[in-house]
Amino acid sequence: QKEVEQNSGPLSVPEGAIASLNCTYSDRVSQSFFWYRQYSGKSPELIMSIYSNGDKEDGRFTAQLNKASQYVSLLIRDSQPSDSATYLCAVNENNAGNMLTFGGGTRLMVKP
Amino acid sequence: SAVISQKPSRDICQRGTSLTIQCQVDSQVTMMFWYRQQPGQSLTLIATANQGSEATYESGFVIDKFPISRPNLTFSTLTVSNMSPEDSSIYLCSVGQPNTGELFFGEGSRLTVL
Numbered sequence: 001q002k003e004v005e006q007n008s009g010p011l012s013v014p015e016g017a018i019a020s021l022n023c024t025y026s027d028r029v030s031q032s033f034f035w036y037r038q039y040s041g042k043s044p045e046l047i048m049s050i051y052s053n054g055d056k057e058d059g060r061f062t063a064q065l066n067k068a069s070q071y072v073s074l075l076i077r078d079s080q081p082s083d084s085a086t087y088l089c090a091v092n093e094n095n096a097g098n099m100l101t102f103g104g105g106t107r108l109m110v111k112p
Numbered sequence: 113s114a115v116i117s118q119k120p121s122r123d124i125c126q127r128g129t130s131l132t133i134q135c136q137v138d139s140q141v142t143m144m145f146w147y148r149q150q151p152g153q154s155l156t157l158i159a160t161a162n163q164g165s166e167a168t169y170e171s172g173f174v175i176d177k178f179p180i181s182r183p184n185l186t187f188s189t190l191t192v193s194n195m196s197p198e199d200s201s202i203y204l205c206s207v208g209q210p211n212t213g214e215l216f217f218g219e220g221s222r223l224t225v226l
Contacts, residue, residue, distance in 0.1 A: 032213040034213075042219075043202075043219050044155070045217075049213075098143060098145065098206075098208025098209070098210070098213055098214070098215050099160065100215050102154045103154060
């Protein structure tokens, strides 16, 4: 049974701070990793994809992957109140097509 | 990414009835997926909708309860049959980008069963 674990939060950070969201996964053969943002009442929106060890930066977002430790994280720099949402980590294996296993999500609250 | 339209966006249903959710994509896609998100929970894959063959269901989901149609490469339906309050959830249609493994979601259909 593949598992993806996240702290449910809420994670509360002040505006302008760095928010750090963490995710661990159980399946060592997982190859692709994704972060989704979900606002209340909305569907998940893909914000980052990462496939190899190290960091990947896109604007204020940085995804970090460590396959040896089975750990993936998302950093949000200069956090804004509009970043307040639930962040879902998802993983899949290369041979699983687009079938993703999702973590439970971390609720982020950015306070003005 | 593809534009994915679902309807209804929300509905309130009576126990014992069935409801069919439609998913339309603006481009041809090989695989479409149906997910469920129960209140306060994460996403759980119900089934993969394959064009030209029967859907592939995940553990805990059966065709009699969640029949799926996939008549062509741009359209799929999910029916929630004989509904009970436990079926109150958001049902999400999704399509994948084969080269990247990325998955994109429709707006979701929020069902409340009384």
